[in-house]
Amino acid sequence: MANTTKKTIIMFSGELDKAMAGFIIANGAAAMGDDVTMFFTFWGLNVLRKSEKIPVKKGLMEAMFGWMMPRGATKLGLSKMNFGGMGAVMMKKIMKDKNVNTLPELVASAQAMGVKMVACTMSMDVMGLSKEELIDNLEYAGVASYLGEADEAGVNLFI
Amino acid sequence: MAEIIINARGLQCPGPIVQLFNQSKQAGSGDVIKIEVTDHGFTKDVQAWCKKTGNELVELLDQGGVIYATIRKC
Numbered sequence: 001m002a003n004t005t006k007k008t009i010i011m012f013s014g015e016l017d018k019a020m021a022g023f024i025i026a027n028g029a030a031a032m033g034d035d036v037t038m039f040f041t042f043w044g045l046n047v048l049r050k051s052e053k054i055p056v057k058k059g060l061m062e063a064m065f066g067w068m069m070p071r072g073a074t075k076l077g078l079s080k081m082n083f084g085g086m087g088a089v090m091m092k093k094i095m096k097d098k099n100v101n102t103l104p105e106l107v108a109s110a111q112a113m114g115v116k117m118v119a120c121t122m123s124m125d126v127m128g129l130s131k132e133e134l135i136d137n138l139e140y141a142g143v144a145s146y147l148g149e150a151d152e153a154g155v156n157l158f159i
Numbered sequence: 160m161a162e163i164i165i166n167a168r169g170l171q172c173p174g175p176i177v178q179l180f181n182q183s184k185q186a187g188s189g190d191v192i193k194i195e196v197t198d199h200g201f202t203k204d205v206q207a208w209c210k211k212t213g214n215e216l217v218e219l220l221d222q223g224g225v226i227y228a229t230i231r232k233c
Contacts, residue, residue, distance in 0.1 A: 033212050098171065
C-alpha cells in the first residue's frame, strides 16, 4: 500500500457513542492502509471488559468500582440522553434497524485488520481491572509507549 | 486479470471501505474490483480511499441511490 501513515487514538471515555466514534475511525483508518494504535485509559478500559463475570480477588474499593462500571462493550450507556440505560437501548435498536455495525462487531473488525489495542496499566491498577477481565489480544503499557507511537503518527485523537 | 465483485448494499460506514480493503488485499496488481454501495458517503469516501491507497478509480456511477465504483488495483 502506498502512503502508509499512522494514527493514534486515546480512548478515555466509557460511553457507547464515544466508543463507536473511536472504533469507526480506527476501522476506517485501518481500511485506508494505516497503522492504528488505540490506547485505552480510565473509563475507556470498560469498553474492553469481558461481558461475563470473572472471579478475581479484589479489595473493597476495587470490587465496588467493578460493580459500578459497565462490563464490556455491550453494557455501555450514552453520553447524552441515556435515561438510565433506556437511551442506549433505543439507540442500539435504531442502529440495528439501520444496519450499523454494533460496537462488538467494530472491535472484532478492528482487531482482524490489525489495529493495535493497548491498555494503560496505571488505569487498570486504579480501577482494579486485571488482564483476566479484559478481552484477549491486548498489549499493556504506559504513557511512554503512547508518546513514542504518537510521535510517529500524523493524527492523534482523544476521545 | 481477475474481477472481484463486492455487494456492500445496506452496509453503513465504515462497512463498505472495510470490505473494499479486505478484498483488495486478496487481489493482485491489475485486478478489477467492482463494488455496489447504498451509503451516500461512499462517493467521496471511495475517492479518498483510492487516493490514499494508490489504487485507480476507473469508474464511479450513482444510479437510483446505488453507487457503483470500479477500482483497478495498482
